[in-house]
Amino acid sequence: MNKIITIGREFGSGGRELGRRLSEELGFAYYDQEIISELSKRTFLSEQYVQAIVEHRPSFSFPIHIGQSFYALGNPAFEQTMNIYKEQARIIAEMASKSDCVIVGRCADYILNDYNPFRIFVYSDMESKIKRCREKGSESETLNEKELRQKISGIDKKRAKYYEFYTGHPWGDKMNFDLCINTTKTSVKELAPVIAKLFQSFSI
Amino acid sequence: MNKIITIGREFGSGGRELGRRLSEELGFAYYDQEIISELSKRTFLSEQYVQAIVEHRPSFSFPIHIGQSFYALGNPAFEQTMNIYKEQARIIAEMASKSDCVIVGRCADYILNDYNPFRIFVYSDMESKIKRCREKGSESETLNEKELRQKISGIDKKRAKYYEFYTGHPWGDKMNFDLCINTTKTSVKELAPVIAKLFQSFSI
Numbered sequence: 001m002n003k004i005i006t007i008g009r010e011f012g013s014g015g016r017e018l019g020r021r022l023s024e025e026l027g028f029a030y031y032d033q034e035i036i037s038e039l040s041k042r043t044f045l046s047e048q049y050v051q052a053i054v055e056h057r058p059s060f061s062f063p064i065h066i067g068q069s070f071y072a073l074g075n076p077a078f079e080q081t082m083n084i085y086k087e088q089a090r091i092i093a094e095m096a097s098k099s100d101c102v103i104v105g106r107c108a109d110y111i112l113n114d115y116n117p118f119r120i121f122v123y124s125d126m127e128s129k130i131k132r133c134r135e136k137g138s139e140s141e142t143l144n145e146k147e148l149r150q151k152i153s154g155i156d157k158k159r160a161k162y163y164e165f166y167t168g169h170p171w172g173d174k175m176n177f178d179l180c181i182n183t184t185k186t187s188v189k190e191l192a193p194v195i196a197k198l199f200q201s202f203s204i
Numbered sequence: 205m206n207k208i209i210t211i212g213r214e215f216g217s218g219g220r221e222l223g224r225r226l227s228e229e230l231g232f233a234y235y236d237q238e239i240i241s242e243l244s245k246r247t248f249l250s251e252q253y254v255q256a257i258v259e260h261r262p263s264f265s266f267p268i269h270i271g272q273s274f275y276a277l278g279n280p281a282f283e284q285t286m287n288i289y290k291e292q293a294r295i296i297a298e299m300a301s302k303s304d305c306v307i308v309g310r311c312a313d314y315i316l317n318d319y320n321p322f323r324i325f326v327y328s329d330m331e332s333k334i335k336r337c338r339e340k341g342s343e344s345e346t347l348n349e350k351e352l353r354q355k356i357s358g359i360d361k362k363r364a365k366y367y368e369f370y371t372g373h374p375w376g377d378k379m380n381f382d383l384c385i386n387t388t389k390t391s392v393k394e395l396a397p398v399i400a401k402l403f404q405s406f407s408i
Contacts, residue, residue: 116389121378123378123379125379172378174325174327174376174378174384174386175327175329175386177384177386178385178386178388178389178390179383179384179385179386180378180381180383180384181382181383182378182379182381182382182383184382185320185382185406185407185408186382186405186406186407187405190405191402191405194398194401194402194405195402197398197401198395198398198399198402201390201391201394201395201398202389202390203389203390204389
């Protein structure tokens with residue numbers, strides 16, 4: 001069976017960078033934005049629209065893991081969101097079946113449970129996230145301290161709701177991961193080669 | 205400043221073994237039972253008695269971090285427990301000031317906060333803890349599956365109460381650690397040299 005690493009991460013904690021660097025260290029495929037592109041192709045919807053959909057749970061408050069097709073009846077927006085989620089899960093499973101790979105976010109740790117993935121969660125304190133966002137620049141440049149703080153918390157709240165809706169588990173609960181790394185006092189660049197070694201000491 | 209590694213751990217997860225192996229890998233002092241021996245010497249109480257005291261929070265339900273010397277007035281058992289905790293904290297601080305070291309349990313991550321310790325939390329799923337306890341033998345040999353499960357849960361509940369009482373923080377909350385390692389799919393023996401390398405990539 002292929003070797004799979006999944007990475008859950010708080011916004012600004014360096015999780016995506018760790019994923020990319022790990023894939024380079026290990027020679028694994030790396031999937032992140034590729035999933036959105038493929039989803040867009042298959043659904044004939046724009047990448048922006050698909051991206052927005054997969055970052056939010058549907059507005060229904062019933063988690064899908066208890067099954068509620070009943071509630072969705074007659075609600076096209078809900079059905080579309082659910083169909084996109086299901087298609088995304090299918091794409092993730094296809095990617096995992098192709099080769100060893102690293103997949104960032106998207107409940108991949110849950111979707112690929114049968115693959116016995118190495119499940120990493122990356123987090124850090126707020127000051128460290130702000131610093132990382134400032135260094136990356138882009139949109140964060142126009143925000144003041146308070147706005148950036150709110151943006152970071154807001155994105156993490158959405159991720160938590162999304163994860164909990166689709167998996168029925170609390171987001172970032174350490175019991176659902178093999179390794180949780182706080183990047184506050186370290187650089188992802190230095191960390192990546194050692195995490196690659198650590199991965200090899202697990203029965204995955 | 206000396207380099208300090210603190211290890212919080214669920215019972216049966218291999219945290220103590222990881223501490224010992226890390227200290228060997230890094231050439232650091234290792235403190236665990238030594239703390240109890242020193243406490244026993246200083247308080248003129250038996251090691252067994254001291255051990256029992258430091259494994260339980262006092263029966264008062266007011267956490268000490270909000271300061272309640274008032275409530276303790278006239279309660280010698282409470283005062284003795286608090287004095288033993290304070291002496292233990294003093295011993296831990298003295299050990300940390302002597303040399304680089306690894307300290308297992310005992311709220312050391314909280315007590316040594318000013319030392320900027322590398323804070324590890326070790327955990328694993330119940331099946332893996334049962335297996336590890338069986339392999340270690342000793343007392344667990346006489347227990348059936350259900351009894352052993354209860355023993356493990358009971359010890360972890362006590363640890364959680366103890367930690368929360370003395371620190372005011374939830375036990376095992378990943379935000380209070382630099383690294384949380386799930387030992388379900390790995391062996392501590394293989395893990396230790398890699399964690400020693402990982403430690404060196406943190407600004408500690």
